[in-house]
Amino acid sequence: MRALHELEKKMMKVRNHLSGKLLFGKAGDIRDALCFHALTSRAGLSTARQNFVATGSYSDKIVAPYSVYKGKAALSVSPILPTFTKLDSGAIKVDRRGVMLLKFFPAVGERKYDWEKRQLFALSATEVGSMISLGPKDSCEFFHDPSMQSSNAGQVRKSLSIKPHADGTGYFVSLSVVNNILKTNDRVTVPVTSAEFAVMRTAFSFALPHIMGWDRYTNQLPASIVENRSKVVPQLLDSEWDK
Template sequence: MLQLQFLSSPRLSVQTLNPDSNSNTKPFPPFSFSFSSLKSTQTHAFKFNPLSLTPKPSNFSLKCRQSEYFDQKQRFNNSSPTSWPPPLGLPPRFYVGHSIYKGKAVLTVEPKAPEFVPLDSGAFKLSREGFVLLQFAPAAGVRQYDWSRKQVFSLSVTEIGTLISLRARESCEFFHDPFKGKSEEGKVRKVLKVEPFPDGSGHFFNLGVQNKLLNMDENISIPITRAEFTVLNSAFSFILPYLLGWHAYANSIKPDETSHGNNANPRYGGDYEWSS
C-alpha cells in the first residue's frame, strides 16, 4: 500500500480519505491513498509568509509500501505448475478433435497416430497405420449427452478415402467385427451407414451396434450438413498422409542422401524402372 503523509500547520486543513468511511471517494486498486492532518508541531510542511506569499518548503516525507497484490501475483507466477516449453527431453503432446452437436446426438472425430517398431539397424518400420476414431453419444436432454452410452467406430485410411470421394447424393456402408479371427467373432457387429439427405444438402451418419456379449442393440443417427461434411473431408485429406506415417519418412530425408541413399542398398537397387 502506498501512503502519502504531509505534515501541515493548523491553518492548512486536509480531509482524511478513508476507504472504510461512507464517503463516495474510492481508492484506485491496487493502491490506496490516505492523507492525515497532524497537530501543530515545531516542524511544518509549508510555511507561508503573509507578506511575500512565497512558500518555503520544510521537511516533506513520502512513505511507500508495496501492495500485497503484487506479492501474491509474484508468488502465483513462481508457483504456477504450467510451464512452456516442456521440460528437456519430454516432447510436447497435443490432443485434438472436432465435435458436431445436434439435438439427438453428438459426433466427435479424433485422429489416432500410427505406430512404429524399431529395427536392429536403428531405423523404424511402420507396424500399424493410424486411423480416425468416431465417437457417437445420444442426447440425454437439452445440450446434454449420455457419454456412458457412447459407441465408437474406427475409420481406416481406405474408409477415409471412401468418405472423401463421396458425392452429394451417394451413400456408403462400412462393417466392422472387432473380434474377427478370434473366438468371439460374430458376437459384436458394427455398421456405419452414410446416406444422403433427400435434397442432397448433407448426409446422415447412422451407427448401429449389436453386442451379444452385453445383450445390447444401439442405433445412433446424426445429420451432417454439407458445410460440416466439407470440414470433415478437409480434415481427413490433411491428416491422411500422417496416418500412413509418410511424414516421418519425409522428415528423415536429408539432402545429401536423396541421390545415392537407396542405391547403396542392394535390397532396393533393382527396384527402380530407370535403373535398368
C-alpha cells in the same frame, strides 16, 4: 532422464487381413472397401490387449476433436496416428496403422451428451478414402467385427452408414452396434450438414497422409542438420531395376 512407464492398456489393433465379402463381380479380387455408389464394404478388425513401453511422456497426446452437436446425438472425430518401430537396420517402420476415430454420444437432455454411452468406430485409411470421395448423392457403409479372429468372432457387429439427405444438403451418419452377447442393439444417428462434411473432408484429407505415416517422408529437415551434411542421403531404395 525420464523414467520408463510400463502400461497395460487395451489397444485397438487394425488388421490388414480384410475379410471382404464379395457383393458382386470380380470375385476373389476385391476384398476391400467398395463404397462409392451406395455399395457396402466389410472390414474385419480384431481386438487385442497389448503391452508397450512408453519412452516418452504423455505430452504427445493432443485433444482437438472436431465435434458436431445435434438434437439426438453428437459426433466427434479425431485422427489417431500410427505407431512406429525402429528396426535393427535403423529403419523406422509403421507398427500399428493409424485410424480416424469417430465417437458417438447419445443426447440425454438439452445440449447434454452421455459420455458413458459413447460408441466408437475407427476408419482405416481406405475407409477414409471412401468418405472423402463421396459425391453429394452417394452413400456408403462399413462393417467391423471387433472380435474378429477371437472366439467371440461374429458376436458383436458394428456398421457405420453414411447416407445423403434427400435434398443434397448433407448426410446422415449412423452407427449400429449389435451385441449378441449382451443382447443389445444400439443405433445412433447424427445429421451432418454439407458445411460440416466439407470440414471433415478437408481435415480428413489433411490427416490421411499422417495416419498412413507418410508425413515421415519429408525433406523438411531443420537447417542445422542440413548444413552438417555435404550430401543429404534419402532413404535407400529397392530400385526399379534391382533384379
